[in-house]
Amino acid sequence: MYIRPRRNRKSAAVRFHAQETHLHVGQLIYPLFLYDGKNIKQEVPSLPGNYRWSLDQLIPEVEACLKLGITTFVLFPAVEESLKDKVASYSYAEDNFYLHAIYTLKQKFPECCIMTDVAMDPYSSDGHDGFVLNGQIMNDETLPILAKMSVAQAQAGADILGPSDMMDGRVGFMREALDDAGYNNVSIMSYTAKYASAFYGPFRDALDSAPKAGDKKTYQMNPANKQEALLEAQLDMQEGADYLMVKPALPYLDIIHLLKENCDVPIAAYNVSGECAMLIAACQNGWLDFEKAMPEMLMSIKRAGADVILTYFAKAYAEMLAQGKGFKG
Ligand code: PBG
Numbered sequence: 001m002y003i004r005p006r007r008n009r010k011s012a013a014v015r016f017h018a019q020e021t022h023l024h025v026g027q028l029i030y031p032l033f034l035y036d037g038k039n040i041k042q043e044v045p046s047l048p049g050n051y052r053w054s055l056d057q058l059i060p061e062v063e064a065c066l067k068l069g070i071t072t073f074v075l076f077p078a079v080e081e082s083l084k085d086k087v088a089s090y091s092y093a094e095d096n097f098y099l100h101a102i103y104t105l106k107q108k109f110p111e112c113c114i115m116t117d118v119a120m121d122p123y124s125s126d127g128h129d130g131f132v133l134n135g136q137i138m139n140d141e142t143l144p145i146l147a148k149m150s151v152a153q154a155q156a157g158a159d160i161l162g163p164s165d166m167m168d169g170r171v172g173f174m175r176e177a178l179d180d181a182g183y184n185n186v187s188i189m190s191y192t193a194k195y196a197s198a199f200y201g202p203f204r205d206a207l208d209s210a211p212k213a214g215d216k217k218t219y220q221m222n223p224a225n226k227q228e229a230l231l232e233a234q235l236d237m238q239e240g241a242d243y244l245m246v247k248p249a250l251p252y253l254d255i256i257h258l259l260k261e262n263c264d265v266p267i268a269a270y271n272v273s274g275e276c277a278m279l280i281a282a283c284q285n286g287w288l289d290f291e292k293a294m295p296e297m298l299m300s301i302k303r304a305g306a307d308v309i310l311t312y313f314a315k316a317y318a319e320m321l322a323q324g325k326g327f328k329g
Helices: 005-009 012-017 056-066 097-108 137-157 169-179 201-207 227-238 250-262 273-284 290-304 314-322
Strands: 026-037 041-043 051-053 073-076 113-118 131-133 134-138 159-164 187-194 245-247 265-273 307-310
Touching: 005 012, 012 227, 026 056, 026 097, 026 137, 026 314, 051 056, 056 097, 056 131, 056 314, 073 097, 073 201, 097 113, 097 137, 113 137, 131 137, 134 137, 134 290, 137 159, 169 187, 169 227, 187 227, 227 245, 227 250, 245 250, 250 265, 250 290, 265 290, 273 290, 290 307, 290 314
Parallel strands: 026 051, 026 073, 026 307, 073 113, 113 159, 159 187, 187 245, 245 265, 265 307
Antiparallel strands: 041 051, 131 134
16 A cells, blocks of 8 residues: 555644644634623523623623634624514614624724624514514515614624625615715625524523514525525625625535635634534533534534634633644644
8 A cells, every 4th residue: 555544644743734624713703692781791591601791791801802812703782672672773773782882892992803793683572683564574674774773883883794684685785875874894794594593592592582473484594405505695795795604504514615615705604502502511411522522513614614603612712722722633
């Protein structure tokens, strides 16, 4: 045998020479849940190690993450039920605590890259991502609401907007509204192939944002579909998306690969709450080793073709790297 693939696996040094994929902390985006008020750091029961933060508590947390090399955060608001209505008007209200938090974080840490969530569900009394009329999710009536939310977030200082609603035409609609308001430098990371998945449970617990009636199957994609992701990707690129996202990540590695092969903008993948909760639960039971399984999970998403990964493990991964651990091939 002249060719022995095992030779390139013979030691840690040689394995590293031959390693095809690398994952840097700068390629991770850390999701954080925000709560109005003071002195709040409330663990999400179904997502241990993740919290709902009030801004005063969040500031030192963001500072610690920046020190670890995390550059980018995606923020989600947990909104009180009394502030929710049919048209998500709180999402662009003057006194909105989420917009205030974005503004404050950008003032304190100008180098930190802030991504926002553009969708009605945290603010909607129906718990849907679109305007609901007679039980129907109204697409075109939702777009102006998303546009107002987008401009308000850009005004607050957001660097990247993340439309997670899956309404048709929203990227182009948002782009036009942002450009008209003078925010042509604000990026859009579109949730391009967002599936009607069962893996969003802990996130909806964190935000109390589960739909009050029905499900999200008329707007989020059918988990059985692949070709359709290409149509969504084409439309988002035509409409001006700067990044395309696949969500969830692990059960959809084929979709990440498909978009990476076919699209000329960076591909993001959202390692969603349910994927992370599943791993945490197995580790808490002693069935898996967190320090080995978690980096392998992130590496597989990277290998599939993701340029950036949104993950609740961003801080844990950065801490491991800081301790000289990280992924070991
Ligand atoms: C909704 C939104 C969801 C997530 C991000 N934005 C949930 C949903 O569609 O119901 C889920 C993220 C996660 O599970 O980590 N706009």
